[in-house]
Amino acid sequence: MPQEMTSIEKIIVLDFGNPYNQEITRGIRELNVFSELHPHTMTAEEIQAEGNVIGIIMSGGPFTVYEDIQEYDSKILELGIPVLGIGRGMQVMINELGATVTPAGYQYEPTDSQLTFHNVSEGIFKGAPASRTVPLGFDAKVSKLPDGFSVLASGEEVSSGDDRPFGATENPERSLYGVQFVMEIEKNDADRQILENFVLGVCDASQNWTMKNYLSIAVHQLKAQIGDQKVLLGLSGGVDSSVVGVLLQRTLGDQLTCIFVDNGLLRKGEGEDVMNILGEEFGLNIVYADAADRFLDKLAGIDDPEEKRKIIGNEFIYVFDDEAAKLEHVKFLAQGTLYSDVMESGTSTSEVVKSHHNVGGLPEDLDFELVEPLRLLFKDEVRQLGLEMGLPDEIVWRQPFPGPGLGIRVLGEVTREKLHILREADAVLRRVVAENGLQREIWQYFAVLPGIRSVGTTDGRTYDYTIGIRAVNSVDGMTSEFARIPYEVLNEISQAITEEVAHVNRVVYDITAKPPSTIEWE
Ligand code: XMP
Numbered sequence: 001m002p003q004e005m006t007s008i009e010k011i012i013v014l015d016f017g018n019p020y021n022q023e024i025t026r027g028i029r030e031l032n033v034f035s036e037l038h039p040h041t042m043t044a045e046e047i048q049a050e051g052n053v054i055g056i057i058m059s060g061g062p063f064t065v066y067e068d069i070q071e072y073d074s075k076i077l078e079l080g081i082p083v084l085g086i087g088r089g090m091q092v093m094i095n096e097l098g099a100t101v102t103p104a105g106y107q108y109e110p111t112d113s114q115l116t117f118h119n120v121s122e123g124i125f126k127g128a129p130a131s132r133t134v135p136l137g138f139d140a141k142v143s144k145l146p147d148g149f150s151v152l153a154s155g156e157e158v159s160s161g162d163d164r165p166f167g168a169t170e171n172p173e174r175s176l177y178g179v180q181f182v183m184e185i186e187k188n189d190a191d192r193q194i195l196e197n198f199v200l201g202v203c204d205a206s207q208n209w210t211m212k213n214y215l216s217i218a219v220h221q222l223k224a225q226i227g228d229q230k231v232l233l234g235l236s237g238g239v240d241s242s243v244v245g246v247l248l249q250r251t252l253g254d255q256l257t258c259i260f261v262d263n264g265l266l267r268k269g270e271g272e273d274v275m276n277i278l279g280e281e282f283g284l285n286i287v288y289a290d291a292a293d294r295f296l297d298k299l300a301g302i303d304d305p306e307e308k309r310k311i312i313g314n315e316f317i318y319v320f321d322d323e324a325a326k327l328e329h330v331k332f333l334a335q336g337t338l339y340s341d342v343m344e345s346g347t348s349t350s351e352v353v354k355s356h357h358n359v360g361g362l363p364e365d366l367d368f369e370l371v372e373p374l375r376l377l378f379k380d381e382v383r384q385l386g387l388e389m390g391l392p393d394e395i396v397w398r399q400p401f402p403g404p405g406l407g408i409r410v411l412g413e414v415t416r417e418k419l420h421i422l423r424e425a426d427a428v429l430r431r432v433v434a435e436n437g438l439q440r441e442i443w444q445y446f447a448v449l450p451g452i453r454s455v456g457t458t459d460g461r462t463y464d465y466t467i468g469i470r471a472v473n474s475v476d477g478m479t480s481e482f483a484r485i486p487y488e489v490l491n492e493i494s495q496a497i498t499e500e501v502a503h504v505n506r507v508v509y510d511i512t513a514k515p516p517s518t519i520e521w522e
Pocket residue numbers: 309357358359360400401402403404444477478514517518519520521522
């Protein structure tokens with residue numbers, strides 16, 4: 001079993017600002033090959049110092065080869081490591097090697113071009129379609145390739161019929177490859193095939209990036225980092241903190257203490273599940289901080305969503321601090337930071353994408369050293385690691401749940417009565433979804449209590465609450481569509497909620513996409 005990351009082969013994606021870079025990095029990982037995104041200014045020396053780099057991808061970005069951003073260390077082309085240039089990454093690469101690249105007007109947005117691929121029986125396009133339409137940027141015109149390079153694809157722009165003579169190129173002796181179009185790994189099987197040909201064929205990766213291997217590396221590294229010191233973890237019951245908890249428990253046993261804050265805004269059964277599964281079954285040492293009254297008292301009379309978020313976020317920190325202060329000699333604080341969080345805070349190239357939500361997070365000035373064992377992993381890898389350690393599906397595939405919990409699903413002022421109604425309705429929704437086998441089909445689903453009351457009839461006139469059902473499909477929560485739950489299941493949900501939950505006489509289904517709405521109602 002490997003014990004160091006240096007025994008794992010790596011492909012480096014140089015970040016020239018292309019929004020597809022995360023997809024490319026993730027697509028490589030899906031081939032069981034480790035990949036990391038680095039600023040485009042990473043030098044040949046730095047790449048060599050990594051010791052285990054078997055391939056480099058120079059992925060384009062919103063610039064032309066004439067702008068400063070191309071300033072990268074061209075010596076990386078001399079390292080003898082295979083390079084794939086994508087989009088303007090290809091232009092930058094061949095420009096450096098002596099191609100004739102001239103301005104062709106500024107056309108940042110790629111346009112559809114019909115390309116014919118000259119060899120799909122071997123090499124980088126093996127198994128890909130011989131002809132297809134691709135998004136191709138044409139702000140720079142390649143009129144002559146460098147010596148040793150040959151044309152692998154050519155064609156024309158669809159709308160104008162203009163020539164696109166150098167759609168792709170290669171210099172197999174030097175293992176340098178370029179495609180001038182945008183590769184959309186998640187959407188397009190042909191692009192995925194090209195990436196696979198590069199990674200497994202050209203770079204000859206041995207595919208040693210597995211979660212079984214990572215587990216043994218992580219255990220080894222955590223032991224070295226922590227020794228016999230004590231570690232503290234804020235456990236939420238979500239997949240990330242649960243995986244961190246189980247990993248640390250395996251590695252360090254009772255050196256780990258977890259704090260679970262019950263803020264009174266959890267779903268039905270959530271606290272018990274955490275204590276039963278993680279506490280009893282996995283043996284985590286968990287301090288259960290029952291702080292419901294503290295949170296609900298602070299929320300009394302508050303109806304502004306952002307103010308509620310702030311109160312809940314701050315109170316979480318106070319409760320956590322209070323509990324942590326009761327523990328002695330804790331040196332480390334563990335956190336479930338993921339690779340996507342690391343990338344979102346930006347390499348020096350990419351625009352800094354603002355962290356979306358940070359409610360429920362801890363302040364940076366806590367007096368601990370940080371332990372972040374998921375820092376190298378994407379979310380799907382965290383799930384794999386969880387499965388590798390035997391975590392049950394209900395934790396590994398747990399749907400996202402916001403830090404402020406039901407506090408932002410009871411609209412307006414949060415009262416105990418409303419929380420109770422919502423919690424019951426949400427539990428019924430979850431049960432019916434599970435009975436119909438749809439838990440894994442829907443990305444996120446929950447009930448909301450808008451606070452409106454309407455007239456109904458059950459053994460006479462009623463004047464009771466409405467429950468809203470929100471169920472969406474999404475990749476990352478940034479955009480979403482409402483889930484196409486079958487009418488029969490919606491009917492079952494509505495019947496079960498109105499029959500089983502007191503003071504609810506109406507159920508509505510939210511059919512709005514994000515944008516224009518958000519997933520949560522507050
Ligand atoms: P929105 O409502 O912004 O939600 O479309 C996108 C995703 O983020 C979750 N969400 C939150 N998560 N603290 C969190 O930890 C929050 O304040 C928060 N607000 C929304 C939401 O559940 C969805 O998955």
